[in-house]
Amino acid sequence: MDHPQPGPPLSPETLAAQALGHVDLSSGGLTPSINPSTTYEQQPDGSYRQDRVYTRADNPTYEHAEGLLAALEGAGCACALFASGMAAATAVFQSLLPGDHVLASRVLYWGVRKWLAEFALAWGLDVEFVDSADLEAVASAIRPGRTRLVWVETPANPMWEVTDLAAVCELAHAAGARVAVDNTVATPVHTRPMEFGADLVVHSATKYLNGHSDVLAGAVLTARRDPFWERIRSWRRNAGAVPGPFEAWLLQRGMRTLFLRVRRASDSALAIASHFQGHPALQAVLYPGLQSHPGHQVAARQMRDGFGGMLSIRLVGGAEQAMAVLPAVRVFKRATSLGGVESLIEHRRSTEGPSSPVPDDLLRLSIGIEAPEDLVADLEAALAAARRTPLTTPTTTPGTGAPTG
Ligand SMILES: Cc1ncc(COP(=O)(O)O)c(C=O)c1O
Numbered sequence: 001m002d003h004p005q006p007g008p009p010l011s012p013e014t015l016a017a018q019a020l021g022h023v024d025l026s027s028g029g030l031t032p033s034i035n036p037s038t039t040y041e042q043q044p045d046g047s048y049r050q051d052r053v054y055t056r057a058d059n060p061t062y063e064h065a066e067g068l069l070a071a072l073e074g075a076g077c078a079c080a081l082f083a084s085g086m087a088a089a090t091a092v093f094q095s096l097l098p099g100d101h102v103l104a105s106r107v108l109y110w111g112v113r114k115w116l117a118e119f120a121l122a123w124g125l126d127v128e129f130v131d132s133a134d135l136e137a138v139a140s141a142i143r144p145g146r147t148r149l150v151w152v153e154t155p156a157n158p159m160w161e162v163t164d165l166a167a168v169c170e171l172a173h174a175a176g177a178r179v180a181v182d183n184t185v186a187t188p189v190h191t192r193p194m195e196f197g198a199d200l201v202v203h204s205a206t207k208y209l210n211g212h213s214d215v216l217a218g219a220v221l222t223a224r225r226d227p228f229w230e231r232i233r234s235w236r237r238n239a240g241a242v243p244g245p246f247e248a249w250l251l252q253r254g255m256r257t258l259f260l261r262v263r264r265a266s267d268s269a270l271a272i273a274s275h276f277q278g279h280p281a282l283q284a285v286l287y288p289g290l291q292s293h294p295g296h297q298v299a300a301r302q303m304r305d306g307f308g309g310m311l312s313i314r315l316v317g318g319a320e321q322a323m324a325v326l327p328a329v330r331v332f333k334r335a336t337s338l339g340g341v342e343s344l345i346e347h348r349r350s351t352e353g354p355s356s357p358v359p360d361d362l363l364r365l366s367i368g369i370e371a372p373e374d375l376v377a378d379l380e381a382a383l384a385a386a387r388r389t390p391l392t393t394p395t396t397t398p399g400t401g402a403p404t405g
Pocket residue numbers: 084085086087089109111153157182184185203204205206207216217218337338404405
């Protein structure tokens with residue numbers, strides 16, 4: 001592939017729109033080619049062109065998507081794609097050593113919390129959950145010299161609690177610990193955690209980065225190419241936690257429209273949250289863009305151009321009312337996951353199952369790129385229909401522990 005001419009630095013929007021501006025040298029194509037080969041020819045002298053041997057280690061199509069995401073997350077960082085967001089997150093934890101102390105946000109994507117409880121503890125990681133929005137709690141939970149990793153998600157699923165990244169990084173670094181930030185929800189459009197001191201950034205690329213609900217992928221980025229980064233890369237290679245080249249190609253295509261999609265979703269989410277704040281059917285609208293949200297001040301400091309496309313609503317009337325909203329929606333799709341072009345609605349506690357700490361009156365909304373007035377009208381109509389529904393025991397089956405997004 002040809003590289004763009006040198007010149008003044010380009011803005012992230014331009015880099016994303018042009019997928020770094022590469023042109024395919026063999027055809028002149030503006031669309032990068034896919035390299036599906038799993039294996040590479042050995043030369044008569046035993047060497048390999050470009051040192052490529054086998055796709056479980058590396059592949060040009062991964063590297064294009066990795067280069068683009070690294071350019072969006074911050075100057076000088078490196079990126080490794082993974083088969084899913086969970087594969088990316090667990091690669092970070094599995095690169096630690098048994099006995100290492102890990103602090104993780106108390107409010108956290110359920111899949112990561114479940115994995116930590118089921119596997120990391122049994123494997124010997126000393127995992128402790130802390131309210132990472134409470135800096136005093138973080139300061140007293142960090143064990144200098146023993147805490148190796150502080151894992152933060154912000155805004156965090158599904159209450160959208162906000163963690164002060166600069167403050168947590170300062171506390172962690174003073175004690176010799178790394179900070180990894182799950183930036184799936186904010187995306188580099190709103191927050192670049194390395195600008196606040198984060199050592200590692202993790203993504204479920206399944207969500208906004210790809211944006212079309214048709215690719216499962218993840219990514220880890222590092223601020224430094226140090227031995228811990230080499231361990232993460234070695235884990236990926238040896239455990240085989242890589243995506244397919246087709247997924248990597250689709251991901252770079254999805255990222256070309258990242259800024260448009262995420263800004264649209266954020267603008268709509270703010271409009272929807274503002275519209276429904278104080279609605280008589282709701283006891284709360286949880287969205288970091290609202291001044292009433294406890295994390296708003298910090299979010300305003302560390303998020304730019306909006307507050308993301310995720311919000312939750314809590315119903316007056318509890319679980320029964322929340323459940324009654326679901327069958328009444330027409331535009332919102334009833335589904336798990338987030339960050340796609342279509343808007344989703346989900347009763348999060350049912351999805352997560354009986355051990356879920358999520359209030360049972362909460363519905364999680366992922367706002368897509370549809371006309372916001374259609375989404376507002378749909379939710380208004382569904383809330384009104386739910387109020388007319390006679391209250392019964394909730395009918396949604398409790399979560400089975402099946403993977404959710
Ligand atoms: C914040 C966050 N992190 C990680 C993941 C896991 O990603 P994946 O489903 O791609 O494994 C998810 C999935 O919903 C998520 O929402």
